[in-house]
Amino acid sequence: MYPPFDAAPTEARVQRFWELGASFGMERNAYHNYLNEIVSDRYALINGLQILRDELQFAAASETDVKACGADMSLPSVVTTLAYTNCGDRVHQGEATKRYRDVVAARFATMSEIGELKLEAFFPAGGGTDNGATLAHVTVAHELDETLKRRVYEGNSQSMSLVAIDLKTHVGRLRENGQQVYGTTRESPWREPRAACGAIVGALTHYDPNNLIHRRIRDDLRERNFHFLSNNQILTKDGVDITMAIASVLVAVRGIRDTAMAVSQEMDERGLAHLTASTTVNRPSRDDLVIYLARATVFNGKIRIQSLGTEADKYGGRLVDYRGEKRLQLSYGDWDMNNLPIEEIPYRVRSSGL
Numbered sequence: 001m002y003p004p005f006d007a008a009p010t011e012a013r014v015q016r017f018w019e020l021g022a023s024f025g026m027e028r029n030a031y032h033n034y035l036n037e038i039v040s041d042r043y044a045l046i047n048g049l050q051i052l053r054d055e056l057q058f059a060a061a062s063e064t065d066v067k068a069c070g071a072d073m074s075l076p077s078v079v080t081t082l083a084y085t086n087c088g089d090r091v092h093q094g095e096a097t098k099r100y101r102d103v104v105a106a107r108f109a110t111m112s113e114i115g116e117l118k119l120e121a122f123f124p125a126g127g128g129t130d131n132g133a134t135l136a137h138v139t140v141a142h143e144l145d146e147t148l149k150r151r152v153y154e155g156n157s158q159s160m161s162l163v164a165i166d167l168k169t170h171v172g173r174l175r176e177n178g179q180q181v182y183g184t185t186r187e188s189p190w191r192e193p194r195a196a197c198g199a200i201v202g203a204l205t206h207y208d209p210n211n212l213i214h215r216r217i218r219d220d221l222r223e224r225n226f227h228f229l230s231n232n233q234i235l236t237k238d239g240v241d242i243t244m245a246i247a248s249v250l251v252a253v254r255g256i257r258d259t260a261m262a263v264s265q266e267m268d269e270r271g272l273a274h275l276t277a278s279t280t281v282n283r284p285s286r287d288d289l290v291i292y293l294a295r296a297t298v299f300n301g302k303i304r305i306q307s308l309g310t311e312a313d314k315y316g317g318r319l320v321d322y323r324g325e326k327r328l329q330l331s332y333g334d335w336d337m338n339n340l341p342i343e344e345i346p347y348r349v350r351s352s353g354l
Contacts, residue, residue, distance in 0.1 A: 003157035005270050017044045025330035025337045027289040030099040037292050050077040055113045073155030078162050081143040082109040083120035086168040087127035091282045108164045125213045126199035127169030128255030136262035153354050163273040167255040169248040170280040172196030183244030186284040200247050204230050220254045225312040236317045246315045252277040260296045260303050268352035273298035303345040308332050
């Protein structure tokens with residue numbers, strides 16, 4: 001007989017998580033966002049638990065000496081898995097290719113028995129997610145097989161799983177001749193400017209109903225936003241066109257909402273999900289910047305989402321001086337970017353049957 005799940009300690013950690021501050025909507029370097037937003041939040045959700053993310057920790061049943069690596073399942077434990085998305089565009093530098101793996105994935109992704117990180121990685125054109133339900137299903141299904149789940153759940157009444165999902169979109173940025181432009185970048189300083197994200201820019205400027213990617217992006221944006229962004233410019237107070245940046249933001253925001261709803265239908269009573277959404281900003285010859293957009297938790301019958309809004313015509317922005325350069329700070333209506341509202345959505349918890 002397995003001990004019933006004691007949800008109270010995890011519920012308390014989730015509550016403390018939502019008492020932590022977060023800053024949204026500004027271009028910052030990857031280290032800042034990854035450490036001060038994603039990593040710190042994620043650790044807050046699992047503090048005090050033995051973290052199980054190395055395949056060798058599950059080797060107690062091995063017939064070789066490697067069984068000595070097996071973890072003590074009687075301790076309150078958390079099994080972690082990590083999935084991330086971004087557009088498959090090759091233009092990403094630093095942020096997506098190295099910083100994320102070093103700072104975030106190295107702490108929460110599963111590690112193989114030969115020491116390599118095992119991330120669920122999805123690269124839909126346009127970023128975000130091409131199907132939140134599939135992303136949620138694959139990520140949860142790969143974390144724990146039934147035999148391992150029984151061992152973890154039997155070991156301690158507080159043991160659980162953490163599903164970490166980080167959704168990203170991207171937008172190009174050029175600053176030349178004193179002007180800042182979004183939606184365009186260069187492969188290198190000596191190459192011609194080109195669209196980024198090409199899928200999003202293409203969908204808004206040359207929509208093709210036969211193009212499946214254009215249709216998905218239009219659906220992610222929703223009709224009202226698609227028509228608004230196709231026919232209007234969103235300008236900062238300085239007159240900088242940030243229309244394509246806002247489009248990328250909206251695709252990511254839609255992605256986290258859809259995926260949070262989907263993951264609630266995949267996890268059982270011991271599952272906790274932490275999701276984030278962000279937009280990477282591609283600059284020639286420099287590491288990408290990151291705009292943090294949203295965070296969410298899914299646990300014990302409640303989805304909580306703290307996010308920039310979903311209406312394109314409420315967005316604005318301004319360029320601020322930051323560390324010797326001009327950085328974009330987004331705005332949404334009269335919302336405080338350091339205190340965004342938290343939406344709560346109930347869901348029915350699926351029983352593990354154990």
